[in-house]
Amino acid sequence: MFIEEWYLISLPVSPNSPAMNKSDEYMNKVSILFELCQNHSPHKWDELLKVNGNGNFRMREEVKQLLHNHKKAGAYFNILRKRIENEISLSNKPPGFKKGDRIDRFIIKRIINQGGMSEIYLAKKAGGRSEQLAAIKIMKPSFRNDTYAERFRNEQRILSSINHPNIATLFDHGITDNGYPFLIMEYIDGIPADRFCEQNKLNLNYRLKLFMKVCQAIKYAHNNQIIHQDIKPANILVTDDLNVKVIDFGISEIIQEGVNQPGKKSNFSGTICYASPEQLNGKQLSPASDIYQLGLLLYKMITGKLPQLCLYEDYEANSSKVLSDLSRLLKSRYSKMLPIMAGADLCAIFNRSIVPDIRKRYNTVYSLEADLKHLLNYI
Amino acid sequence: MTENKEVSENEITLYLEEFSRGDKNAFNKLFPFVYRELRQNAHNLRFQFFNMETLNTTAIVHETYLKIIRAGSATYKSRAHFCFVASKAMRQILVNASIKKRALRRGGSEKRVSFDDIHNSVHLSDQTAEELILVNDALEKLENENSRQARIVECRFFGGMSVEETASALDISPATVKRSWNLAKTWLYTHLNSF
Ligand SMILES: Nc1ncnc2c1ncn2[C@@H]1O[C@H](COP(=O)(O)OP(=O)(O)OP(=O)(O)O)[C@@H](O)[C@H]1O
Numbered sequence: 001m002f003i004e005e006w007y008l009i010s011l012p013v014s015p016n017s018p019a020m021n022k023s024d025e026y027m028n029k030v031s032i033l034f035e036l037c038q039n040h041s042p043h044k045w046d047e048l049l050k051v052n053g054n055g056n057f058r059m060r061e062e063v064k065q066l067l068h069n070h071k072k073a074g075a076y077f078n079i080l081r082k083r084i085e086n087e088i089s090l091s092n093k094p095p096g097f098k099k100g101d102r103i104d105r106f107i108i109k110r111i112i113n114q115g116g117m118s119e120i121y122l123a124k125k126a127g128g129r130s131e132q133l134a135a136i137k138i139m140k141p142s143f144r145n146d147t148y149a150e151r152f153r154n155e156q157r158i159l160s161s162i163n164h165p166n167i168a169t170l171f172d173h174g175i176t177d178n179g180y181p182f183l184i185m186e187y188i189d190g191i192p193a194d195r196f197c198e199q200n201k202l203n204l205n206y207r208l209k210l211f212m213k214v215c216q217a218i219k220y221a222h223n224n225q226i227i228h229q230d231i232k233p234a235n236i237l238v239t240d241d242l243n244v245k246v247i248d249f250g251i252s253e254i255i256q257e258g259v260n261q262p263g264k265k266s267n268f269s270g271t272i273c274y275a276s277p278e279q280l281n282g283k284q285l286s287p288a289s290d291i292y293q294l295g296l297l298l299y300k301m302i303t304g305k306l307p308q309l310c311l312y313e314d315y316e317a318n319s320s321k322v323l324s325d326l327s328r329l330l331k332s333r334y335s336k337m338l339p340i341m342a343g344a345d346l347c348a349i350f351n352r353s354i355v356p357d358i359r360k361r362y363n364t365v366y367s368l369e370a371d372l373k374h375l376l377n378y379i
Numbered sequence: 380m381t382e383n384k385e386v387s388e389n390e391i392t393l394y395l396e397e398f399s400r401g402d403k404n405a406f407n408k409l410f411p412f413v414y415r416e417l418r419q420n421a422h423n424l425r426f427q428f429f430n431m432e433t434l435n436t437t438a439i440v441h442e443t444y445l446k447i448i449r450a451g452s453a454t455y456k457s458r459a460h461f462c463f464v465a466s467k468a469m470r471q472i473l474v475n476a477s478i479k480k481r482a483l484r485r486g487g488s489e490k491r492v493s494f495d496d497i498h499n500s501v502h503l504s505d506q507t508a509e510e511l512i513l514v515n516d517a518l519e520k521l522e523n524e525n526s527r528q529a530r531i532v533e534c535r536f537f538g539g540m541s542v543e544e545t546a547s548a549l550d551i552s553p554a555t556v557k558r559s560w561n562l563a564k565t566w567l568y569t570h571l572n573s574f
Contacts, residue, residue: 027525031562038561066565073568077536080514083507084473085435088421114504234505273571 026059033063038070072280096138096180097121103136103182104174114140117148117250122187134171138182151250152181158249159183162224166217168237168247188245190237194300204334204342206242207301208376211294212369213244218294219365221246222287225255229285231293232274233300253285273306277356288358291368295353302346303329307354315356323347342379349375391447395457398464406464413461414468417443421472421501437539440465459540459548463530466538473537474515476501477508517570521563527551528563535560 033052037045045067053060096119101108106123113120118137125132139152159170169186176182190196193214197207214236221228228249235248276292278285299307307322315322330343349371355361362368391412397405420443444461480503503511514536522529527549534545535556542560546553 027528031558034562034565035558065569066562069569070561070565073565076568077564080507080510081435081536081539084503084511087503087507088436088439088501114502 029054029056030059030063030066033059034066037063037067042067096140102126103138103176104172104184106134106136106184108136117151123184133187135168135185135187136182137185138176139180149181152183154252155248155250156181156183158226158252158254159185162221162226164217164220166213166244166246167220168245185247186245188237188239188243188247190239190243190245192233193236193238193244193297194233194304196238197301198304204302204330204338205376205379208372208379210238210242210244211298211301212372212376214246214297215294215365215369215372217244217246218290219369221252222290222365226252227255227285227287228252228290228293229279230274231290231297233297236297255286278358286358287365288361288363291362291365292354294365294368295350298353299326299350303333305329315354319351319355323351326350337379339379342375345371345375388448392457395460399456399460409464410468413443413464414471416447417465417468418472418501435539436469436537440469440538440540456547459544462538462540462544463534463548466533466540470515470518470533470537472501473503473511476503477511477515480505480508481512513571514567517567520570521566524566525563528559528566531556531559532563532567536564 033049036052037048040048045064049060049063053063097103097108097111099108099110103121103123105126107126109122109124111119112122112135118139121136121138123134123136125134139148156170156173159168160173163169168188170183171186172184174182174184191199193210196202197210202210214231218228218231226249228246229251230248231246235246237245237247239245274293274296276285276289278289278292296306299305303326308325326347327343330338330346349368352360352362352371353368362371391409394405394409398409417439421439440462443465444458448458448461484505518529518532521532530549531545534540534548535542540548542553542556545556545560549556
């Protein structure tokens with residue numbers, strides 16, 4: 001029997017009734033200006049908007065922002081469509097393993113989650129005296145191709161070379177009888193960092209302390225020449241006893257000191273919302289790219305939102321708006337406990353993490369941490 | 380499947396015609412039916428498509444159309460209208476699957492909405508589900524600002540309809556579709572994280 005779900009979204013009107021909305025006229029003007037500018041090169045935009053913007057400042061600013069976002073918007077919807085296609089066709093196969101199945105010395109208890117290219121199971125060690133748990137990450141059958149196999153090997157190589165309390169430990173790896181690579185990892189009974197902060201309504205102090213633990217993990221990775229490249233809340237798990245673990249080193253890279261790799265562009269495959277400008281532009285990456293992602297993570301962990309900034313091509317021209325947004329959000333959330341200086345300091349720290357010009361960004365996680373420590377001393 | 384086919388092919392054709400003349404009622408009759416057929420088809424097709432090629436929403440819409448309206452009994456125009464209804468239904472299927480995914484992930488069935496087996500027909504990753512919810516929120520906002528642009532987004536993005544099909548379904552010129560789609564997606568992207 002089918003249960004009706006279609007009432008969930010308000011029903012629309014027929015395609016041909018014009019049904020003018022109250023602000024249709026405004027949008028019409030915006031669209032005319034938008035088009036006008038698109039037919040000219042960017043350096044003419046300001047002039048065009050001034051002449052044709054009817055002195056409407058808000059409209060001019062809106063059009064400017066749209067013009068800046070235009071290319072990224074196209075890319076965003078293309079990628080999202082591709083992802084939907086992949087997921088509705090290939091990856092929605094039922095999970096490959098059931099309760100009781102055996103992988104290596106482990107017995108599957110249940111599936112934890114499905115990532116883009118893998119399934120993650122909770123498993124327990126067979127015949128162990130005490131119950132020893134592990135998370136097993138195993139490649140989805142539909143992703144058995146060289147690119148993804150390489151991503152798996154890459155993650156295995158990187159995880160086996162490092163060991164840090166804030167990074168999920170790799171116990172073992174292997175290939176199943178029918179040829180699927182798997183990783184056996186420490187099981188983390190946690191939830192993504194941003195959700196953890198919101199659900200537990202943590203105060204600013206706690207949030208910053210959790211964030212500092214992420215910094216420690218990433219600092220450690222950088223010291224080992226590893227750039228994570230996919231730092232985002234979903235890849236930072238926090239447990240009830242406030243343990244922080246960074247996961248998913250699938251697209252991480254080992255930088256070879258002094259080796260300039262000409263022509264080697266990063267082929268970005270992470271989350272667009274958290275991508276650094278270098279990643280979006282396919283440039284060669286440095287640890288500064290992780291620092292950018294850390295900046296966004298910080299923002300999300302303390303405000304529960306993402307800043308509008310990833311939408312601005314020209315961050316530096318718009319930074320004052322982004323920062324005043326942050327400052328306002330902080331005030332409304334933490335006003336009672338927050339010393340005036342703390343808001344300003346946090347804005348400055350955030351700004352220095354995400355400024356597009358790498359030379360102006362923190363050049364090490366260490367310096368980002370140092371500023372946060374200083375801040376934590378007086379809040 | 381046949382048990383749900385309480386609407387005959389003739390009726391569908393009739394509704395499509397009434398709908399193309401602007402009859403809202405016809406839409407309300409078509410929608411739930413198209414929704415169910417589409418979802419069932421998404422479920423069946425994925426096995427057929429597995430490992431051969433990518434199954435996309437365009438394919439689901441078209442296969443469903445062929446299944447309901449057999450052999451050339453309808454015009455290009457009414458086909459476009461079918462696709463329009465189907466695009467809306469597809470939006471809803473994807474968004475409902477995303478909401479379901481979120482509810483499951485947050486553990487607990489705090490909402491008393493029954494989703495039955497939607498996650499069996501459409502299985503999305505957490506990330507895609509969250510992004511679809513954001514896009515849908517922004518699209519609801521766009522609906523208030525400019526309903527025509529929102530419809531174009533439904534056709535192009537959710538239904539995977541071509542510029543020509545969209546133009547025909549909405550009775551506007553292909554050039555307008557192109558221009559509006561261009562603006563609409565930029566507008567959506569710009570507003571993705573702002574509410
Ligand atoms: N060690 C672990 N313990 C508990 N849960 C885990 C563990 N590793 C991963 N998960 C869960 O599985 C999800 C997907 O994991 P991961 O990001 O490593 O997979 P992926 O296939 O690389 O994902 P994507 O390609 O979408 O980034 C995580 O978001 C998390 O919920």
